[in-house]
Structure formats: C-alpha cells, structure tokens
Amino acid sequence: MHLERIETTGLAHFSYLITDGGVAAVIDPRRDVDIYLEIARREGAVVQHVFETHRNEDLISGAAALSELTGARVYHGPKPAGNIAYAEIVREPFEVSVGNLRLQVLETPGHTEDSISIAVFDESYPEGAAGVFTGDALFVGDVGRTDFYQDREAEMAGKLWDSLQKLLALGDQVIIYPAHGAGSVCGSGVAERAFSTLGHERRNNRRLSLPSREAFVAAKTAEHHYQPPYFSIIERLNLEGAQARQNNLAPPILTLGELQSRAPDHLIDIRYVTSFLGGHVDGAQALPVSMISAFAGWFIAETDSIGLIAEDAEAVSAAIDHLGRIGFDNVIGAALSPLSMAASGAALTSVPIVGVETVAERSQNQDGWTLLDVRSIEEFEAGHVPGASHFYVGDVLAACDKPELAGSATIMCGSGARATVAASALLRCGYSDIDVFIGSFKAWQAAGKPVERA
Incomplete structure (x- = not known):
C-alpha cells in the first residue's frame, strides 16, 4: 500500500492518492491533475476511483478532468447542490476495493449537505478501520464551518455534531486525513500539524471537547466566516466539471507598455509587499503570489482579463497556477522587473510607511485621521490598537469605496x-493620503503599547 498527501499551498488544501495491488484512488483532487498521474505511474498503478468528499467552495475540483484522462469513476455524496455532470451519487455504505484495501463511504453532512467521509479498511488486519478521509467535516484541531446555508446554520451545525459522533465511533486508533490544513478558510482553528488520530482529536480538539450537542451548535453558530464572491463561481464549475489546467500555456512576457496597451481589467503586482511599497506602477493592485488564493477571488470576476507584474518568470508561473486553481485563466501577459521599467522611463509611485511611534502619536489626536485595521473580525476583537476602526481586507478589495476614511488614513493588519x-x-480606487503601518499589530505588541479588546 502507498498513501501520499498532496498539499496545495495558498489554499491549505490536501488531496490524497492511495494505491494497492496496481489500483489507485484519488480523494479530492485539485484542478491541475498531472501530479496524480505522475504518482500513479511511479507506483505502477492505474487511477480507477475518484472521490469528492463534498462540494468545494474554495477551489476547482480536478475530478472531471482526472476521469476524462483515465476513465476513472467519480463518486460524490447524496444531496448535492445540483446535478453533477461527471459523478455518480453514492450513499453509505457504498464501497470500492483498491487492491487489499476497502474504501467505504460514510455520510457525514454538516459542512455541506453532500459531505461524505471515506473509511479505509485493510483486509489483512480485520480489527477495524485504519484511517478515514474526513473531507471538511473534521480537521486537525478543528471542525468544518457550517455557515453555507442561509438561515440553516443551527441545523447544519447539529448535523455536523451527529456526523462527528459517527466518525469517532470508528475508534481511537484511526488516522484522520482531512481536506485542509492550517490557514484554510474552511476552518478557523486548524492546527499546524497535518496528522492526527480520532483518539487525539477526541481528547484535544476544541470543538470535540464541548459537552453537548447544544453547546456545539451554540459555538458553531457564533463563529464568523468570510465568503468571497468567487465561491459561487467555484460551486457552479464544480457541478459542470472544469477542464484540466493547461500548464504549458504560459502568458507572454511583455514590456510594460505592451501590457498596458492590452488594457487588462486588472493589473496585479505579485511581488513582495516591501517591493510594492518601494515602487510600483500606478493603478496596480498589490497581491503577492502567496496571497493570490486567499484574496484574488474578492475582486476578480470570472471573465476579467489579468495582467501581471513580477520580478521573474518563475513567479508568473506560480501565479497562474494559483489563479487557475480558483477559476481565473484569463492572464493575458506579464511584465517583469519594475526596476528595469523605471530605468526605461516608466513612472513608478510608492506608498509611505510608518512605525509604532508615529501611530502612537497620531492616536492621541485622531481628528482628520483614521487608523484602519483590515484583519479578520476575530483578530480585531481579540486585540487591537485603541481607536482603530475595522474593515476586513476582503471587503476593501470587493468594494473599496465603503470604508469611511476621515482625511488621511493609516492601514494596518497583523504584520x-x-x-x-x-x-x-x-x-487605485481614488483614495489618497494613505500610508501603511509596517509591522502593524505585531510591532505594536512588541513595543508594549496598550491594547483594546472587544
């Protein structure tokens, strides 16, 4: 038997390939599916089964593409959001054989109606399940969010509690394989570890330690999660079945003038933020490669064209991978090295930065000045600079005319x-007289400055 976890950075997404006896099954594949084919070839296996543990909201599933390339059957849980063109609907206790392994479906709704988990049994050791792919029902240190059905949050939280009890009944020895790790938008307290057992989670998971179903429902309905606009695009594409990513189709490398002449809907600077602050093309949106998955879907529409500004072609390649995994393929070109652009006469602009003492001094007299904290509401309520206003960065990107800024403004976050x-x-949306609090809340705390809490 061989089991391999594939991590998709930016989305903190985990997919899995499990092989035995020349047969392979893939659980929750991402859109760029070449990696699963490569692993299967290396292990001398053929991909025959693909499982989707639930409707994905934060990334495009590669199940349809993988099925088209291999002829594998795709399995999806009951009560999907619509007709899934490429998948078979399966119910508990549907199972398939992968060599000497038996993969059995468990219905585990709560995160979504169609959520399933897949228990793994090794026929050579009949004492019980060896592992379970938990999708977004159970993470290491947390459980899935339950806010995707308006006005049904309590109902879905109750369903998730029941599903978690079903999973725990498999036994403390069972290793869990969740669909996400730390940093995922599908859970707010996921641990940094990527491995755990049901027994460890039973004793240590903050949500599983709650004393009753009622307490669990109350805790889950009190959570706050953000839903970027692109989630609705992902849900539709995951019903239709998205095509595989064409990784060999790189956008052309252009001069800045050539790129601007193509008039992309969005000019995105994917360099490190310090580089952007020091000098950037006027009107460009800062979005480092590592942050594309988290924030591109807040302001890019499905058919929008995208131009990239990067330090090198390697960064461009990484950016188109991140963009493609969340449904944005229309990258029409890239321009490299703003320093070279400046040497060629292109006009660059910068964003002033300020430190702790400047913010502390301004906080004593806030007339005509706003300190805008763009972290999540949970971070803000846990501790913020006295007098700061809150407006989440995703909402700024989605509707940047909404923050009420009285004159000048300093923008801050965690770092x-x-x-x-x-x-x-x-x-880029017309505000002026803005600077950035570099170091932000971490620097404020390190300096021993006072902190307010909600």
Missing part, C-alpha cells in the same frame, strides 16, 4: 502584508 494589499486597493 503589514494585508495592509499593503488593502492600501493598494484604496489607492
């Missing part, structure tokens, strides 16, 4: 990265 993304959005 300065999200603040730079938000500041660039505000600047």
